[in-house]
Amino acid sequence: xxxxxxxxxxxxxxxxxxxxxxxxxxxxxxxxxxxxxxxxxxxxxxxxxxxxxxxxxxxxxxxxxxxxxxxxxxxxxxxxxxxxxxxxxxxxxxxxxxxxxxxxxxxxxxxxxxxxxxxxxxxxxxxxxxxxxxxxxxxxxxxxxxxxxxxxxxxxxxxxxxxxxxxxxxxxxxxxxxxxxxxxxxxxxxxxxxxxxxxxxxxxxxxxxxxxxxxxxxxxxxxxxxxxxxxxxxxxxxxxxxxxxxxxxxxxxxxxxxxxxxxxxxxxxxxxxxxxxxxxxxxxxxxxxxxxxxxxxxxxxxxxxxxxxx
Amino acid sequence: xxxxxxxxxxxxxxxxxxxxxxxxxxxxxxxxxxxxxxxxxxxxxxxxxxxxxxxxxxxxxxxxxxxxxxxxxxxxxxxxxxxxxxxxxxxxxxxxxxxxxxxxxxxxxxxxxxxxxxxxxxxxxxxxxxxxxxxxxxxxxxxxxxxxxxxxxxxxxxxxxxxxxxxxxxxxxxxxxxxxxxxxxxxxxxxxxxxxxxxxxxxxxxxxxxxxxxxxxxxxxxxxxxxxxxxxxxxxxxxxxxxxxxxxxxxxxxxxxxxxxxxxxxxxxxxxxxxxxxxxxxxxxxxxxxxxxxxxxxxxxxxxxxxxxxxxxxxxxxxxxxxxxxxxxxxxxxxxxxxxxxxxxxxxxxxxxxxxxxxxxxxxxxxxx
Amino acid sequence: xxxxxxxxxxxxxxxxxxxxxxxxxxxxxxxxxxxxxxxxxxxxxxxxxxxxxxxxxxxxxxxxxxxxxxxxxxxxxxxxxxxxxxxxxxxxxxxxxxxxxxxxxxxxxxxxxxxxxxxxxxxxxxxxxxxxxxxxxxxxxxxxxxxxxxxxxxxxxxxxxxxxxxxxxxxxxxxxxxxxxxxxxxxxxxxxxxxxxxxxxxxxxxxxxxxxxxxxxxxxxxxxxxxxxxxxxxxxxxxxxxxxxxxxxxxxxxxxxxx
Numbered sequence: 001x002x003x004x005x006x007x008x009x010x011x012x013x014x015x016x017x018x019x020x021x022x023x024x025x026x027x028x029x030x031x032x033x034x035x036x037x038x039x040x041x042x043x044x045x046x047x048x049x050x051x052x053x054x055x056x057x058x059x060x061x062x063x064x065x066x067x068x069x070x071x072x073x074x075x076x077x078x079x080x081x082x083x084x085x086x087x088x089x090x091x092x093x094x095x096x097x098x099x100x101x102x103x104x105x106x107x108x109x110x111x112x113x114x115x116x117x118x119x120x121x122x123x124x125x126x127x128x129x130x131x132x133x134x135x136x137x138x139x140x141x142x143x144x145x146x147x148x149x150x151x152x153x154x155x156x157x158x159x160x161x162x163x164x165x166x167x168x169x170x171x172x173x174x175x176x177x178x179x180x181x182x183x184x185x186x187x188x189x190x191x192x193x194x195x196x197x198x199x200x201x202x203x204x205x206x207x208x209x210x211x212x213x214x215x216x217x218x219x220x221x222x223x224x225x226x227x228x229x230x231x232x233x234x235x236x237x238x239x240x241x242x243x244x245x246x247x248x249x250x251x252x253x254x255x256x257x258x259x260x261x262x263x264x265x266x267x268x269x270x271x272x273x274x275x276x277x278x279x280x281x282x283x284x285x286x287x288x289x290x291x292x293x294x295x296x297x298x299x300x301x302x303x304x305x306x307x308x309x310x
Numbered sequence: 311x312x313x314x315x316x317x318x319x320x321x322x323x324x325x326x327x328x329x330x331x332x333x334x335x336x337x338x339x340x341x342x343x344x345x346x347x348x349x350x351x352x353x354x355x356x357x358x359x360x361x362x363x364x365x366x367x368x369x370x371x372x373x374x375x376x377x378x379x380x381x382x383x384x385x386x387x388x389x390x391x392x393x394x395x396x397x398x399x400x401x402x403x404x405x406x407x408x409x410x411x412x413x414x415x416x417x418x419x420x421x422x423x424x425x426x427x428x429x430x431x432x433x434x435x436x437x438x439x440x441x442x443x444x445x446x447x448x449x450x451x452x453x454x455x456x457x458x459x460x461x462x463x464x465x466x467x468x469x470x471x472x473x474x475x476x477x478x479x480x481x482x483x484x485x486x487x488x489x490x491x492x493x494x495x496x497x498x499x500x501x502x503x504x505x506x507x508x509x510x511x512x513x514x515x516x517x518x519x520x521x522x523x524x525x526x527x528x529x530x531x532x533x534x535x536x537x538x539x540x541x542x543x544x545x546x547x548x549x550x551x552x553x554x555x556x557x558x559x560x561x562x563x564x565x566x567x568x569x570x571x572x573x574x575x576x577x578x579x580x581x582x583x584x585x586x587x588x589x590x591x592x593x594x595x596x597x598x599x600x601x602x603x604x605x606x607x608x609x610x611x612x613x614x615x616x617x618x619x620x621x622x623x624x625x626x627x628x629x630x631x632x633x634x635x636x637x638x639x640x641x642x643x644x645x646x647x648x649x650x651x652x653x654x655x656x657x658x659x660x661x662x663x664x665x666x667x668x669x670x671x672x673x674x675x676x677x678x679x
Numbered sequence: 680x681x682x683x684x685x686x687x688x689x690x691x692x693x694x695x696x697x698x699x700x701x702x703x704x705x706x707x708x709x710x711x712x713x714x715x716x717x718x719x720x721x722x723x724x725x726x727x728x729x730x731x732x733x734x735x736x737x738x739x740x741x742x743x744x745x746x747x748x749x750x751x752x753x754x755x756x757x758x759x760x761x762x763x764x765x766x767x768x769x770x771x772x773x774x775x776x777x778x779x780x781x782x783x784x785x786x787x788x789x790x791x792x793x794x795x796x797x798x799x800x801x802x803x804x805x806x807x808x809x810x811x812x813x814x815x816x817x818x819x820x821x822x823x824x825x826x827x828x829x830x831x832x833x834x835x836x837x838x839x840x841x842x843x844x845x846x847x848x849x850x851x852x853x854x855x856x857x858x859x860x861x862x863x864x865x866x867x868x869x870x871x872x873x874x875x876x877x878x879x880x881x882x883x884x885x886x887x888x889x890x891x892x893x894x895x896x897x898x899x900x901x902x903x904x905x906x907x908x909x910x911x912x913x914x915x916x917x918x919x920x921x922x923x924x925x926x927x928x929x930x931x932x933x934x935x936x937x938x
Contacts, residue, residue, distance in 0.1 A: 020569030027475030091396025119597020233504020293502030565764030
């Protein structure tokens with residue numbers, strides 16, 4: 001056989017293929033490296049605080065004593081946000097997916113997305129300047145009438161800058177997240193199930209209870225988890241709204257603090273070991289949100305395998 | 311409930327036992343009047359009137375429906391009322407935030423020089439004087455606007471190539487390999503990184519590499535990139551996935567190399583979606599405060615170099631003006647500037663969102679089959 | 680122009696699954712060869728191995744030789760991209776590039792490879808290719824309009840024009856008419872008859888009348904059952920295959936008794 005005429009090819013083109021696929025691969029690996037780097041650099045910079053003598057840490061009782069009240073504060077704020085946002089989000093998602101007229105649905109979805117577009121610092125400013133002022137009379141009422149419940153124990157904050165206000169602002173911020181994810185899940189409900197329910201003479205609500213909600217339950221749970229991740233890590237709403245202090249059971253007094261706000265308020269002026277302490281606090285926040293997000297993603301992927309959707 | 315044996319005469323048997331069509335209107339009217347009456351006794355306000363009317367409407371309609379139509383229909387009506395109510399409740403903060411920003415921000419924005427001057431030389435005494443003498447508030451957001459633009463542009467320049475190339479790897483080269491699946495998973499995880507942690511990462515990274523206390527616009531841009539890259543990857547990935555495989559095959563069959571196929575066929579086909587995704591990602595990070603706070607510090611004057619010195623940005627400007635007013639005894643000028651900056655920021659974000667929609671429409675391939 | 684294809688003992692695999700087994704076939708230059716057979720018998724898969732387009736599908740690989748005028752497509756150092764410039768392909772569904780005008784679609788093979796071409800030469804190539812695809816008269820006034828605005832049949836002829844603009848030796852067609860109406864199908868069939876003056880044409884079709892109308896030679900592929908590999912059962916003059924096949928299965932298929 002003579003020489004193969006097909007082997008004469010433009011070498012430059014081949015190199016182009018190699019370079020391009022290499023670049024794409026490198027970019028993908030860079031992302032893994034960044035995430036790994038986030039963990040690594042946080043650990044490296046946090047280490048001095050973790051191994052320091054207890055009296056060197058702010059508060060003088062070691063890192064653990066410093067971090068646990070603000071971990072609890074973070075959880076309180078996030079839980080308030082979820083308790084408020086979850087039912088409303090599910091209602092809004094149902095409204096857009098199953099109640100609103102078809103032509104309006106996408107427009108209404110866009111309106112809710114606008115909530116997500118507003119920068120967090122604007123929410124913070126709104127919470128501090130408007131909401132706190134407007135809501136403080138309600139706190140007074142709660143303290144007077146429900147004061148026997150520990151979380152509503154008086155005296156109520158006169159400025160309204162409490163963890164409950166911060167939680168309400170957070171709930172506004174996580175609402176669009178939970179709404180848009182739940183809405184997607186609701187729209188994926190098999191039409192067959194919905195029609196089967198309607199054909200049995202079910203009312204719209206019964207159809208939703210029979211077909212939509214059971215199908216969407218895992219999706220809703222993971223949407224709420226993702227909302228939780230956002231609420232845990234949100235900084236500005238809390239930093240601007242909450243007048244922080246020591247861990248307090250009452251939600252309507254000033255007090256409590258979250259990790260993110262603690263970092264934002266103190267990092268700019270921090271120096272020495274304080275920087276390491278704050279980075280260590282950031283590491284704790286990172287680990288908590290990472291766990292929450294991974295659980296949420298895990299629920300989503302498991303759900304996908306179940307439903308056969310996609 | 312209804313007997314289907316009797317032939318329909320005047321009223322259809324199928325509509326028997328239902329509330330008349332005008333029932334909701336009647337209940338609305340009654341609820342509005344009743345709520346107004348109750349509030350007249352304890353002091354009237356519009357929000358309270360709306361909420362009370364909605365509650366009374368729900369109770370009234372559900373009770374009436376329960377009496378006439380039975381409990382199943384009543385439950386359905388209750389659910390409908392609650393769902394619509396949830397939507398209206400969700401609108402309240404949106405309207406309230408936008409209203410608050412407009413009312414408080416317009417005076418600041420309309421102050422001459424607000425957009426064209428920095429805070430250089432504006433001190434507590436300046437503010438005290440302008441309050442005491444009633445003159446216009448001095449100082450503006452020029453430096454912060456400039457900083458926001460520089461930091462965001464640099465973040466975009468970092469994020470778009472990395473994000474787009476990663477999306478290309480996932481869609482065109484990944485083939486569901488373990489590495490591709492790992493990247494997909496970790497990109498998802500990355501979307502959940504709290505913004506302040508991204509800021510701390512960038513800070514810790516530069517502290518370790520350049521030296522402790524390094525705070526520049528570039529550090530902030532790296533922090534924003536950590537937040538922006540996963541958004542760009544996800545949206546670009548979705549867009550590349552919907553490019554039909556037939557187009558790739560058509561190109562390969564013409565003897566076009568894979569990388570040229572991607573660059574000249576796949577990306578142009580998906581460019582509208584990619585561009586609007588990038589615009590939305592910019593809109594997301596341009597309002598981020600926490601990461602800039604811990605990476606770029608505060609500046610009161612113009613800094614044109616992202617690689618050296620502290621740099622202001624709109625969000626951190628708002629934050630510091632509210633939390634640490636320039637003149638602690640007279641915070642009003644600072645508040646006015648903060649709200650003006652908030653209005654500028656919201657306008658920017660809304661323009662970006664609108665731009666994303668327009669881009670998606672303008673670049674979309676014409677006349678599909 | 681136009682080269683012959685000789686296939687020797689070709690096996691096609693998807694991963695570990697043997698999809699097509701032991702194909703030996705000699706395709707003459709300047710002829711039309713039709714591949715017929717029931718769905719899933721591997722004829723489209725086999726067609727793709729003639730210009731290495733199967734490599735686009737994950738996990739697909741071949742054993743054996745495909746010789747293009749004596750040059751092995753699967754020889755060491757052969758670049759699939761070079762193979763595809765010599766062996767063009769037209770697909771089942773018309774797939775013009777939606778972002779390009781009609782003119783740019785025709786020039787796609789040239790432009791996407793960044794080859795320098797003068798405007799005059801480009802104009803001449805566009806006209807020659809569109810005339811070659813019997814489309815020139817219908818689109819000459821709207822060359823700058825998007826290709827996706829054409830009718831299905833016109834789009835398919837645009838895709839053929841795009842394929843011949845690269846000046847290949849062989850044109851492969853994978854059920855080119857299955858998404859088209861009868862009139863457009865007729866136009867494509869007429870075109871195939873003209874194309875064989877210059878090119879070697881290989882066409883996969885489900886439509887036996889079409890195979891009988893357009894082809895000089897016909898190859899019948901069959902599959903013993905699901906999970907079994909597809910095989911070339913019989914190859915010969917189209918007239919013989921349809922009137923006097925030597926294998927029982929071929930006779931059953933062309934007379935419509937199964938498949």
